[in-house]
Amino acid sequence: MEKKSVLILGTASHVGKSSVVTAICRILSRKYRVAPFKAQNMSLNSWITKDGKEIGIAQAIQAKAAGTEPTADMNPVLLKPKGDCVSQIILLGEPYADRSAGQYYDSIAEMNEVLEGALERLCKEHDIIVMEGAGGAAEINLYERDIVNIGTARLTQAPIILVGDIERGGVFASLYGTIALLPEDVRKNVKGLIINKFRGDLEILKPGLKQLEEMTGIPVLGVLPYFKLNIPSEDSVSLEDKEGEKSENEIEIAVIRLPRISNFTDFEPLERLAKIRYVDLDGDLGTPDAIMIPGTKNTINDLLDLKASGMAGKIQAFKGKVPIFGICGGYQMLGRTIYDSGVENGVEAEFEGLGLLDIGTKFGEYKKRTIQVTKKVNAYGPILAPIDGDDIKGYEIHMGVTNSLDINTCQNIFGDDGAIDETGLVIGTYLHGLFDNKNLRDALMRYLYEKKGLMYRPENVMTENEAYEELANVVEQNLDIEKVYEIIGI
Secondary structure, eight states: OOOEEEEEEESSTTSSHHHHHHHHHHHHTTTSOEEEEOSEEEOSOEEEOTTSOEEEHHHHHHHHHTTSOOOGGGSSEEEEEEETTEEEEEETTEEEEEEEHHHHHHTHHHHHHHHHHHHHHHHHHOSEEEEEOOSOSOOGGGTTTOTTTHHHHHHHOOOEEEEEEGGGSOHHHHHHHHHHHSOHHHHTTEEEEEEEEEOSOHHHHHHHHHHHHHHHSOOEEEEEEOOOOOSOOOSTTHHHHHHTOOOOOSOEEEEEEOTTEEOGGGGGGGTTTSEEEEEETTSOOOOOSEEEEOEESOHHHHHHHHHHHTHHHHHHTTTTTSOEEEETHHHHHHSSEEEEOSTTTSSOEEEEOOOSSSEEEEEOSSOEEEEEEEEEBOOOHHHHGGGTTOEEEEEEEEESEEEESOTTTOOOSBTTBOEEOTTSOEEEESOBTGGGSHHHHHHHHHHHHHHTTOOOOOOOOOOHHHHHHHHHHHHHHHBOHHHHHHHHTO
């Protein structure tokens, strides 16, 4: 079979491109060898491949949906914002440099070479490449420097499907306007339109669909309903959606919304079991049943902001009263000291942590640990003692090395990783994906439920494959899949 591809573009960020790509990857994988591809991603939610490469979490999800192993070629350029218009550039899964937007755009030619090589390698191993754009496709000020939308479209000459989000309002204008603003050589390849996140009576929408098709000459492939995804969120834009979600659960877990929060997907497995509330630094912490300090792209700056806002003191006041978990950067903050040689913040200095664990962290070199791991639980206390000796899995993405300052009061709890305080309630670890482990998730929730006099009933968790099938089924039922096949050329 001749190599085929399709490019999914959007009218804006968060219109559902990633979920559409995930569904199409799943559907096509039933007959073909399929791989996802996103030339450039900007996200603080990342994933570690089996060979220790860092990519955007969305491409890892899409690869799994396609039944193939995630690789760095699927997301050759990953930008991780650090603040002040500076991002860390991850190139083919490895830290490359910290660059401002202007400096990055000066290296676009080099980035183009990287993505061309990645695409060539993917094409050798797969029949179909399902590609994803980023943000809005019609960013007219960036056309000559845009490698992920216009650049990918021109490089591959792939047929394009454009996705718009009706929930935002103005979906007809956004679809029509995007098409009108695309360069002619790209516009001619737009072969289908999708309207996403629809709630309401489809009959009322149909006259508008007909007019849109007449005005653009491009068919509307379908209208996808608003749908609660059971796959991890791609980036921090999804946090806005979570704020509007209601929960009647009596167990409340507060996740500190750090200014540079990363990998908040760590806490999504708990959403089915508790009310997860993301708390801004100037927000009301209230009286949660547990507190989570997440990962961050800049531990020191977020630590300083945590203190300046007064949130640090509020968290410290809960020591010994409720479980306090710190993951990755949150783990580093829980310690007594953080020493930076200059690689984290540009200046050599030592900072005082929250002092909830007897650990110290050193940022000694511009080097990141990225690895998938399996660790054995070795811990005491009301939460972890019941699973002492069990295995847990996760992945690490961090700079810095953390060590115990007092082995009598602070021991490793997951193999050679993590720490716990004398109460057994303050727990820190570098392991992302911690609560994907059913044994650990159940241990925490059982403790929280019983403390409140409630009966905990372990839930039947939807598996990853079931989640991909669920999404694919929704898309198949509401999209003209035969037309999608025709557009791809299969």
